Amino acid sequence: MNAISLEGFGELRAVFEALRRDRDVHAIILTGEGKAFCAGAALDSFVDKHGFKLTPGTLRKAFDEHLNPLMRTMMEIEKPIIIAINGPVAGGGIGLALAGDVVIASETARFHCGFVPMLAIVPDAGTSWLLPNLMGRNRALPMALLGDPLDAQEAMAEGLIYRVVGPDALMEEARGYAERLSRxxxxxxxxxxxxxxxxxxxxxxxxxxxxxxxxxxxxxxxxxxxxxxxxxxxxxxxxxxxxxxxxxxx
Missing domain, CATH: 1.10.12.10 (Lyase 2-enoyl-coa Hydratase, Chain  A, domain 2)
Structure with missing residues (x-):
């Protein structure tokens, strides 16, 4: 499901910074491998054989050094980002999915904002800014509080994504936008x-x-x-x- 460790968000930021510096790169496409886009943070990295190991200090460090710098880089990078959502997206993956400039989704995409009802935390990775700004507070807040998923067509109707395409056409569509933006x-x-x-x-x-x-x-x-x-x-x-x-x- 392409879940990312807390340090992994920093690794992804390093990739974006390298693309920022590469003069041969004119546009960036972000998609998921396999059948899912991103399930957010890898929750198994929060525990070890002794139990729950995440502390306020380690979480703050991860936010300040890895996750939040990644999201700032994605929003501030000078090159356009095309997001190709190839399947389910959940947790912090929603922030990654919605931080692009042209966001398209496969018909198989589903958006799960389960921070509050499943993990007893608030949405992060910019999700608490992106959702209400894109779909309005009174549509976004129930999605966060209840955790009810949206399918691709519902997400487009709510203004979260630009277009829905068939699974086999997703990357061709994304590359087409990248080519246009590169010109x-x-x-x-x-x-x-x-x-x-x-x-x-x-x-x-x-x-x-x-x-x-x-x-x-x-x-x-x-x-x-x-x-x-x-x-x-x-x-x-x-x-x-x-x-x-x-x-x-x-």
Missing amino acids: APVDALRRARMLFTDAAATRFSDMLDKERDANCELVAGPEMKEGVSAFLEKRTPDFKISGSDGGSGS
Whole structure:
């Protein structure tokens, strides 16, 4: 079920950091191996032959050094992330699943938020921010308190994912989005992702100013000039030759 040890979240963060630095990587696809996407934390790592070994101190250390840095990296990385949910997702796996930019799911996907009713803890990995911001408090909170699962179609109806596809088409669909995003204008893509991520904590009036500032910065770069020229010349823009140095992660 692709459950991850607490240290494993840090290992996954190291992978994302390596992809961030790799100039040949233009977009990132995250999916699960086998029939499940991710079951969250590996609960067997919480016990040993003496019983329950997890303490507040070790858990805080794991959050501060591994899990939360991973989630911050995923939300802040300059390159677009496509999430391909290939099956059941539970626990902290929900945070991983919903932290992408284009989130698609197989028809076999099911979302289980069992933190409260099953483990007597609160949702983590950003789940308590992502769910209410994506589906609203009065839809998200019962899901967390009761632990009732959502299937893929219900998750799409609630605004958690972008599209549902057949299991055999999932990775082809994900690669198609990755190809399209890899041809997108790097700086505009980066700024748009930042604006949408910050929107939940930004007043409308302040967002108008953020939009203004972003576009005033972008209009001075080569990508918008290429976009306007391509539109007027009735051709597809080629942002790869428009002069962007790729420094933002393309």
